[in-house]
Amino acid sequence: MREVFKRKLYDRTSFVNYERCGEILNELDLTEVYKSGEHEIIELYPCTGVWGRAVCELTKPSRHVALEHIPAFHEYSKKLNSDLPTMLPIAVDPYKWSVYTSLIKYGGINPQKLPSDKINPSLLVIGNLTTSQSKQLLDQFLVTVMYRNWLQHYGCVRMLLWTTASVASKVTLTQGERHRGRLAALAGLFTDITPVATFYEHKDFAKAIKIKRAQAQKKLGRVGSDVREKTTEFAPVPYNKKTLDANPVQLTSADVLGRDELVLLDIKPKPIQAWEDQVSMPAVEYVFRNLFILSSVALSSAVSSLGPGAPEYLSQKLPAKMMAKHPIDLSNEEFIELLLAFENWPFKPEHYFDITADADDTLQAAPAELTSSVLQTE
């Protein structure tokens, strides 16, 4: 297999050790939720198709749609899984929202819309998000949980996603961890995320030690564990006991095709919460986007990014103890309290469009500046 994909991996890293799939699947309660023949699977970027095959064989879905637009991968996985009758590989790019619209429209999948109070047993999303775009895509999938749209429209659809250690660390950091950012906070508010398998063996361990301590930790040890504790113990072995408990399956380079360190994330959307009706989701996006710009200063200053006058207003509405905390230290309950207060602020912004950060080409449609590199006028 390595020979087949020797030349081009398209920036992907994928899990290829079929023998170890069972080990990982054992950690998940898939067959308890997804009954044979009563559910469907959508697989994004199956790559080699090994993992998809294992899940398909275990849970026996009524249909397993594998969306893969790179011809080499598509052909390979198609051939590999040609003996699975429910497996349907389609050569389209799952990055596009419209792909799902078409799939549902033409009966490719037929999920049942169920109340959002528990995991939807009729649909499972699995996939490989390991390219440079993957953080963006994962981000968007989490936002769909927030809006309960896309596949989440059918109610709490669970997602099993392979991703890289750096992305996983961004999503899974919990309250109080130093690099916890917007994405982790949002994810924590709307989903339960557990890393099921992590990469263990480092290619060049001596080099890794040389890399600045914090960096190495971030790369190796961050995933799903209490970082503070690890900081003290980080020496030859990057995972302490606690980490090993949290991540029962450890992967090695023999299991993996590609350059990155793989992590399998199990993402379960939380049941719909009462406060969700009282706050507009664009406001939630706005608050999180701006709050975490200053993630390590006291909330009383950090909220200045929410708009002029916000510190004064929110100081009146929220407990002083909370205002003294840093955004990374806030609990879910405190976030909710902040969101509710923000929603009631008379002087909150009129719209929440983030115009600056937009690299959208519709906004930058102006023709490339002809001589910008050489013209040096004021």
Added chain:
Amino acid sequence: MLLAVARRPGCRARASTAHALALATAEARRTFIAKPSNNSSFAPSAEAVNPSASIYDVFTKNDDMPISNIGNRPGKLVMMNEKIQTDFPDMTLAMRNKFTKNRAHLISLIDALVAGQNFARARKVLIEAYEVTSREEFARLLNDYLQEYALKELKDTGAIEQTISYLLHITDDFKNKPLDPRSYAILMATACRMEDIIRGDNSIKKLFKPFSGQTLSGYEILQHQNLFSYSDARRIIDICKIPESDVPPVFRFDAPPSTMDVTSELDPNSDEPLTLALIKAQAEAMKEAFDGIPASVPKAGYEELNPVDSIGLKYLRSSLKGVAQVTRPVLPIYNAAEASGTTDEGFLNFEAQIEKLPEEEQDQYREAFEVYNNQRQRLLEALALESAKERWKHDYEQMISRGDVSVSNINEYLWEWHQAMAAQVEYELYSVDRALEKEASTPHTRFSAAEKMRLRYGPYIKLLNVDKLCTITILELIRMHATIDANEGLRTARAVLTVGRAIQQEYNSEQLLRHEVSGLGVFKPTKSTLQNPLDFGRALATAKRLNEEHQVLKSWRPEWPEDVKAEIGSTMISIFMHVAKLSVKATDPVTGREVRSLVPAMNHSYQYNNGMKLGVIKLHKDFSDKISSDRGNGMIHPQFLPMLVKPKPWTSHIDGGYMYSSAPLMRTKSSMEQSEYVKEAAKRNDMKFVFEGLNVLGSASWVINSRVFRIVAQVWNTEEEFLDIPGKISEKIEFPPEPEKSADPAERRDWARKCKLMVHNARNSHSQRCDINYKLEIARAFIGERIYFPHNIDFRGRAYAIPPHLNHLGNDMCRGIMMFWEAKPLGERGLRWLKIHYANLSGYDKADFEERVKYAEEHIEDIFDSADHPLDGRRVWMKAAKPWQNLAVCFELAEALRMDDPTQFRSRLPIHQDGTCNGLQHYAALGGDSEGAAQVNLMPSDRPADIYTYVSNKVSEIVEHDAKNGVLVAQVVRGKVSRKVVKQSVMTNVYGVTYIGARAQIASQLKQLPDLHEGSVFGAASYLTKLVFQVVRDLFHGAHLIQDWFAECAKRIAKSYPPGTIEEDSTQATTAVVWTTPLGIPVVQPYRVPFRKQVSTNLQTVYISEPLETYPVNWRKQTMAFPPNYIHSLDATHMLLSAVVCGRKGLTFAAVHDSYWTHACDVDTMNTALRESFIKLHKADLISRLKAEFEERYKGYTYQIDIDRFSEQGQAIVAWRKAYRSKHGHTISLMGEVKLETKRTKLLESENPEEVKKGQEMVTPLSIIGDADIDSLRPPRRAKKQFDERIGRSSENETHGASDAIIRKALGVTSPEAEESATEDEIAAAKLAADSPKISISELGANLGSSYMEGIKIMVPLSFPPVPPKGDFDVERVRESLYFFS
């Protein structure tokens, strides 16, 4: 940069062989400076251009200076501190930087301390500065100190004798830097103030003694005229027995009496500093003027413009009041206008009216006009700040008197904030004083961080008064806010620096004004002149004239350190943010009631921009709504307005342009290196023709085209969209309804995108409207006035008008509302050119001249209709390519054609002559490419050629051929290649556009084609780009070889090291590409990689790069940018050369880079001039000259190359290095090898045979290489593997049709909609996009240069590849080319 050393042939020629070599090179240098023997020339009178004259001749004939050229000078340009180079040859970059920085800081600190009268500290710092400054610099600092000290002591204690002895004592501290004449002048002037006359006389005598011992004449002392009153001077002359011949004219016995009552600067009896007195007097005069004048400059017969709900305009208007100063000279025209009550045309018909007067009165009126303009110019430049503050105060008082609660106008806030801020700033200054006091007695370690900061910026911030500090900060913040994209907020780093700079600039202007007042020689304002405006103006005008003759005025001030500016800026901004609060209202979402709240008008926060966390200052929406309405509102710095008098001629790198505020000759991005070169060149008088050219551009007088203006104003006031004037945007944007929460993410995304686009567009058109408003308001204020635009140059020598808003370089509307002040009769030819101009502006510019004339004649009806009924007629002009300018021509043509003899019509319109793809014209001339030359009209032809059409036709041919041969992508683009598709890439090809860039340009054109499937755009663009590059390259073969040569030279230079430097990290090379344009401008490419240092300020830490430091060059940018920059420096030379020639012929000449303008009747003359200039420019072998300059400039430099590790020599070097290591126990560094090599060369050159033998025995990498051709040893190039990201990445934006079809196919579904689209086609298109030809980058020539090498690094002496061969094109043919510029 600081590394160049003065090199004079004498020093170099130590050995006799070296001497001979030097002579030979000097000879060689002389040969390439073209100095044709033909000595005919352009005489200053308006003679016909002599075609055989050389440009060099033109300039050498009347001036002793040959055209400046670095090659024929004794050495290269001396850089700032040769001291460092010679004293510490082994200093590292960091050490050198510390040294220079320290020096510059000391200079500016002393300047600030002296001006702030902190003499104790200044004296301490002087001692430090004594060690590091040059003699000249130190003398200036010391003298400033002496003068200020004497002045203060005279005023405070009057203890003159003590003062003198103290001053003498101080100067004793500095042994090797003796007193210069100015020091003596200061001391003597001080002595003159002694009450006891006899002791005073003695003192003077005593002082003169050591001075005369230096064999200097009394003139040296008396030339410092500002220090002496007339009687002082006579007294010194008598006591010291200075012969009358040594006395400057003002102090002679027979000097005119009007100059006798002047006061000296050192006269304690002048009760307050003159500047203050002057400003006060002006302010009073202005106040009177304000009181009587409505908000806008009165212009009878002109509607007021509807402002964009604006306060900024009010500032502008009050600033502009200088234009409407009360007492107009009584001219016949005013009598006429006022009597008839018709439109106020200002001075539009000034000349025509004047001519009606008897001759003896004409001069008198002209004189009065000049004086009147001078007076107003002064007001415009001096009073901008005052007027803004007055306006706020006025509005505030109005509000109080109205008893208003709701604040409708931001001005009222501004005054309140200004007041609150002033109190805070007072306190800050108090804290600064306390810190400074404490400094004397407390060790530095005991200061808090804030106090340390205060110690640093304290001396500077104290230089301006509190009111001014506050006003500048407020205005600068508002102004900045208007110049940025409102979406982004103000970047803190930029904001603090800008405010800091503005404060420094204001201080500099104050000083300038003060020097101007006191230092003008004859003119010293006394109370009587100040009270009488007419006298004042007249005296000023005389002074100006004298000033121009003697160049007394010097306007140098040291730059403040950047971190000090940042600290001052942030302190001021913090204070502003602290005090500025707005009252806002909104509806409470819970109670539904209206609530009010006090919020900060500006807040500091952070945001992400392209993944970078940026500190920004954001304005509250309510505040920004009120002020963002006007772009560039706020402080109207005088440098933002046109001038009423002819700009001050350029005489040095900082003297020229505005009268009372300084602008640099060259716009640089705070690059010390550039300005040092320019300064040096200016000092050597190398740039006199550049000055002359700029003076010609600056002396073109303009007037607002009031007829066009009236139409613009009319449509403006309808507030509807009209041509490129966007309509007024209603405040609230109507967004489309938000999709359901559960809607598909794609739907939500599209909605958000649409909304963002709406916000974006609304803001854009709003700010565009503001920009136009701003321009129009300035134009309106200047209606009927004769205006001028001072010009300066960018680092390549391209000229720009300094006033940024309204100028002739602006858009079509700007150009439409301007015309020349002078009116000239058309004549036959002029009428013809006016018609051609009409055709050109209508977009009919590809035909030959006869056809264009015919075109105009066929459209006579349209022209009359447009002129008579611009808005209520058929509006043909609006459909023209350049509508507003077209309308202006219609007015002129209609009026001319209605005359009995149209040729007698006095025309003011500038007629444009534009180069055809000017960059390629220069390239074709350089490369001698005949075929290319023909396509850009360098060759005579019956019809104008069009390069874009030519290229598109050629490309189409190839496409056709490929398509027939079954190339899939060719079949897709077949028949779709048009002029428009290729135009941009052809144009930018000259400017080094990359393959990727060109592909994007072509793709964006292809996307607009309706019948090209979106999925195939990328493949098609890749294919076409390759073809376009190929065709252009074939057409300009020679030029492309030169382009490659340029790039290679630049690359070598940017990676080279001056002799004796020790950095050897290839990222540390500091050599920039420097060359001299044929007109003598030294061009220094500024591209470097600055290290930013962190400065913590009150707001946040900001990263600042210190302009005084030397940073490693960005070699990639140096290389990429050199070819286009060189071409730009040539087109700039061509323009300035043409300007000089036209100026000497008495033409009015204006230019926008490669578009030259003059009166219709003078177009033929200008055409000849510009052709001759071009020929003369390219007659010289520019490229050989450039090579010779490089060789001279970079002599002794070494640069790093790779050679093939596996070559014979490569192997030998590896072995040698290994042996060295085992012998010495360490590896030899590259610089170690260079040192070894230097030693070897020295030995080989020695006259001692033993030494020579030793040298021959030495082994170095270069001795190993020996005579082998280095280029042949280069490692083989390998093309980089291309990672096709495009397939790896997905794009949401790609067409959906294809994937929908694939899904249908996979699911076996045929839906009814499916039949509408051609499924198979879509799949084919998607397939095509994926399979599009991957062009190997290395195929695509030097523009792309992306391949890598493997090898070992060695240092070799910097040399340049031979100049590529030139084609057979003869540049003389340009002379007959009708359409060269047309």
